[in-house]
Amino acid sequence: MTVELAVDASLLVRGVSPVLAVPFTDQGEVDFDGFERLVQYVLSCGVTSVMFPGFASEFHKLSEDERWRLTHILLSRTRHLNDVAAVVAVQDHATILAVRRARAVVAAGADVINLLPPHFLTPSRRSLVDHICAVLEAVDPIPLVLQYAPTETGTSLDAATLGTIRERHPNLRLVKVESSPPGALIAELAARNPPLPAVEGYAGVQLPDAVRRGAVGTQPGCSFTEIYVEIWQRLTASDPDVAESGYELHRRLLPYISYWMLDTERIIAAEKLISVRRGLFASAYCREPAHRLDAEEVRMVDRFLAEFADRLPALG
Template identity: 70%
Template sequence: MTPAEQAATTTAPRVPPGDTALLVRGVSPVLEVPFTDAGEVDYTGFERVVRYVLSTGVTSVMFPGFASEFHKLSDAERARLVDILLQHTRDRADVAAVLAVQDHATRLAVAHARRLVEAGTDLINLLPPYFLTPTPEAVRTHVRAVLEAVAPTPVVLQYAPHQTGTSLDAATISGLAREHSNLALVKVESTPPGAFIAALGAQDPALPAVVGYAGVQLPDALRRGAVGLQPGCSVTEIYVEIWRLFERGDRVEALDLHRRLLPYISYWMLDTELIIAAEKLVSVRRGLFESAHCRAPAHRLDAEEIAMIDRLLEEFADLLPPLGN
């Protein structure tokens, strides 16, 4: 039995009927979007991405995020990709689709969130507005409006101050959760995330957190109460195995595996466009899709960065088998 298959049988959460937010615990990868060399969306490749990630034993996926290049997709492209994903999740009780709302205008965010719920999403991932430095009250009003519009569908609030410049303190988020019971989780991407995760857990009500940022600070996040991880998806099997080892109590093995991965992800996370480009090349090397193209503006991997990817694939060959087409 492979590590991914073991994870599927030993760490998948037991979810009471209707409590889909529990499916986001554990490893919840953010799906990437392959493009052709000409820059067109590779929809067939995206379906292979969906099938691959769901085959690793995870119980949820998130789309689209920064790792999906959401900011480089047209509305029509995004809608078609969402439909492909939901075809694989909407009729399954054991897998949750977490679909993102990143619209800046509150009116557009509310309408978008409602459409996603009608289409069959299980949870909404809400990125608060951040263009032109909205006031804290404007951000709170935006979040409240989306929470009200989709209730009782659970919502994951994305806290990414490094990428967005927008910040909400733990007490404010807890206050929103007291007003709106469908605020189910917070995705924490502060650097470092641990203190904020602990602060969320100390609120009334306590708010569970999942950690992003490629899991660079995963061990500390787990010690401070994180219940899940949302990394990119090209090496999902490694993250599933790390999580399985932590869940099983094999902390030394889990920390060792994370320590081996850390030189790669800590370098890639120096820049968001860098990790997008790196993960795409990993997927191409594994045979998941054909082109590592990223839409401009994008990071162009140099020879040493490409060699680093080849070293990763060699080092973790036991966990990252070829996927084929």
């Protein structure tokens, strides 16, 4: 995507915007070829944006060199596409480092920044706001998605604070709401004047409620993107019968994702095994410390793949 169009790239972060996993070898080294195949697969599912790196990418287990090489692999696939936005995440705790990284990934071809506010040692609300505003100013007019993940980070933000930031920095274009449940905050943001659109995360566990309350997209993991795309298309259809079929499909998915999302490391492990079973990459290895699926959890993954076999073809 060209720089001239980047100011509108947030419009592409709608619908399903998968967060890319990072495949490793059985020895724990990054499988760069596997990552490239994963990018190709996700883009083939009809999405208009992808995000990297997030919690689902095990970003906190990557070296700087690994992270940059993976980012450049993604951007090599997206920077010339006007209909796909690459959302590149910034999670640095120090504001100076977050600003530096945000500018660097924009220079490398990122279309949208995803910002996870600092959370180590419980920074004050004022410090959080200052950090967010510094990154917004540094990349203006490039659009930014602010990730609100209180369970993982302990960070506390509210609609009024987010709205105030948006008034000062219009390139805050979306909020990724991962509170549990997310619906109330999504509705508050949608009711503001002007509205501050939100996307839902957390594996889509609360996706139907989020859609009813005004969510414009979802950012799940990437191992079964086809199912999320189908659910989203149905939930947002104008035909009530089609929309109801979306609720039914989500009800079938819910027992799996609600269990896996009891722990972030568990769903990372489950999605990696799904990816291996489907032939997306070769190893389900997660860098330690990690969740190790027990025998029943492995059987659960296989039941999931059997139940949704008509929607999840083997790709290897």
